[in-house]
Amino acid sequence: MEPAETLYQPLVDLRNGAVASLEALSARDGDCLALLRRTCEDRALWQGGALRGNDLQVAINIGPRQLQDARFSQQLAEILDLYDINPAALTLELGEADLTHYAAAALDRFKQLGVALTLDRFGTGDACLRTLRRYPFDFIKLDAGCVRHAADEGSAAAMCQALIAMALAMGLRVLADGVHTEAQCAFLRSNMCDLVQGDFYAPPMTAVAVGALLHEDRRLPPQLLRAQKKRRCLLLVDDEVNIIAALKRLLRPDGYDIHTANSGEQGLELLAQLPVDVIISDQRMPGLNGADFLRQARNLKPDTIRIMLSGYTELQSVTDAVNEGAIYKFLTKPWNDEQLRAHLADAFRLKEIADDNARLHLEVRTANHELASANRRMEQLLHQMQRQIRRDEISLNITREILQQLPLPVIGLDDEGMVAFINGAASRLLYGSGMLLGSEASVTLPQLFPHGAALPPPGLRLAIGDDSYTVTAYPMGLQSASRGSLITLSRCEEAA
Known part of the structure; x- marks a missing residue:
């Protein structure tokens, strides 16, 4: 059953000290769709604050059940469309333990939808580098256990720094969970962490309290920001x-x-x-x-x-x-x-x-991180485009094969009037017209374009041999990105 009230915990940007995101807290692997609907409704309470409600990024946790459900991404899309929410304003968080053999296809579907992905509890698994290289994550979230002693224990600090450096080098943004002290926040700031979450800034709160916080625009103190000018x-x-x-x-x-x-x-x-x-x-x-x-x-x-x-x-x-x-x-x-x-x-x-010197070094690292992030996004986009091209090529080949087997003569023209496709039935019917493929249709088949028309006029009838054919032109691109036109020749059945 959906909880009566959803709690949210803010994530604060260490570049400007402001709230940049919210995590919707819920029982793990629960009803994510019900939670998403609730967060979409709660956005109405956040309008007019430092961040507009529909632009504020909200994270929800998903688990194995959602990764295995092929319908889940479509259900997400329907909810976002219903509430007019930009998919980029939604982040899906999942742990490394959930990344089994079926995860790759599911994460690709989520990326095609346009949502962001966060690898949660980073630093607790045993295959962090392999995970970051294999899956299309946008963020990693350091586990609270990694952060707890990072500010006061050398070994904990070294591990935390190594995890952050590894993520930054791969173009990922870094979040940190369980930040409870100013010392922890200062350590994360100096080591290029992007966002922090924890009771140091704010505990979990209701949607109404989040709205008040956003209107107040409460921020971290200046000494905890990456770019700062402080008194001696x-x-x-x-x-x-x-x-x-x-x-x-x-x-x-x-x-x-x-x-x-x-x-x-x-x-x-x-x-x-x-x-x-x-x-x-x-x-x-x-x-x-x-x-x-x-x-x-x-x-x-x-x-x-x-x-x-x-x-x-x-x-x-x-x-x-x-x-x-x-x-x-x-x-x-x-x-x-x-x-x-x-x-x-x-x-x-x-x-x-x-x-x-430290500030300049930080600025260089920030610029390099942003460049790496942009490269990662471009690689993901290129990967998606390549997959789409492969799918389109398969669909095109199937369509060509189907058209070749049709008994109905079909001719395909590009947007400049050149014959780009002709099926077997049309080739056999118009064999005497010479080489058709690649030729200018109005020159090779002038009978289809009376008086120099751009396309065969409606109702045109054409006699070929002993038969009469009705010529029909179908302009492409009215409901798709296709260009050109299709021409079909249907043999007329003479009345008895």
Whole structure:
């Protein structure tokens, strides 16, 4: 039975932070057609928002039952036509486990219809590359399990990056499910993910709530977008309150967003939450000392610029941290105000150069991804056209064979009046007229075109040998893309 209310979860575009798609949530392998009808009806609630209702892409999940049902694609087409929905506004999601021997033909039918295809729960199967190469998917959706620890575990991050890179290289757009934290979202943004889905932006919601969300046009914060311009963010870490206060007074006029922590542990917590550019840390602090804090900061946010400002020097620890690359500069207390400000300005410039390089690299990767996506779409279109050409050739050959076997004389003309086809009956009847195929019909058979007519006039009768024939012309292209005309000669039965 169709549920009383369908829930939807938004997917947000990391290029502009806006809702780009919705997933209609339902029981797996349920009544997909009933769900589709419901989503078509719910679109009326989304009109007038940031995205028009009929343009907003909605994804529904399908399973083995729909893949095996040859009628399913036609039923989809009928529903979309009934509600005047562009097929491109529908995405069908299916998991890798559903891709058995009958899937290829079904997916081809869906692509001919014009809908988009998403490979769901990507990263959980054992044949990801083979799957991407074999089937005409438009999107892959990273499984929530792949995303869960990508922002804080090296091995999870490496696997997630590899999956994204593989998909992008093949021209596929990448979605990520189960995004619950800003850190996860930032990691996916920096690794070229296209869309994110999860409670970080919005939990599953009713159609009415979706309409309100679209009208509000709520977006992700700017720091999580691919193209962004942000303020300089500085993190001060020192257990001495008066030192923190003095540094804030000195540096506030320089326009930095300044955040403070009173211990290394607190500094790591803030670092996980904030887009920090530069860190200034004391060395001698209770608990985690400055060198160890900056080592962990490098592992957590390797693109930060890390400065130690301390009146205490434990030479070996600081030297090791410098040699490992955990510390950019070591400055001593008490400091010279102008020198400190100059060193800090240099650090931010260095960070911004690195950010610009990363941004340019991201733009190049984005352009390459869009080119790969366009190539993939063209390859799919070419594949469909080649299949259609093969089908048309088969149909044409069958039609020619049928016409050849007809006892009724039939002549086919192209749109310039040349004889393009003549069946056996016509060839035998008009044998005395010479070579017909490839000739200009009005010259070879002038009796069919009295007074220079373009086609035989209605009711024309023609005597050939001892028999009389009615000539009928059928212009092609009135209900199809065909061109030219067919001419038939029907022998008249004389009245007794």
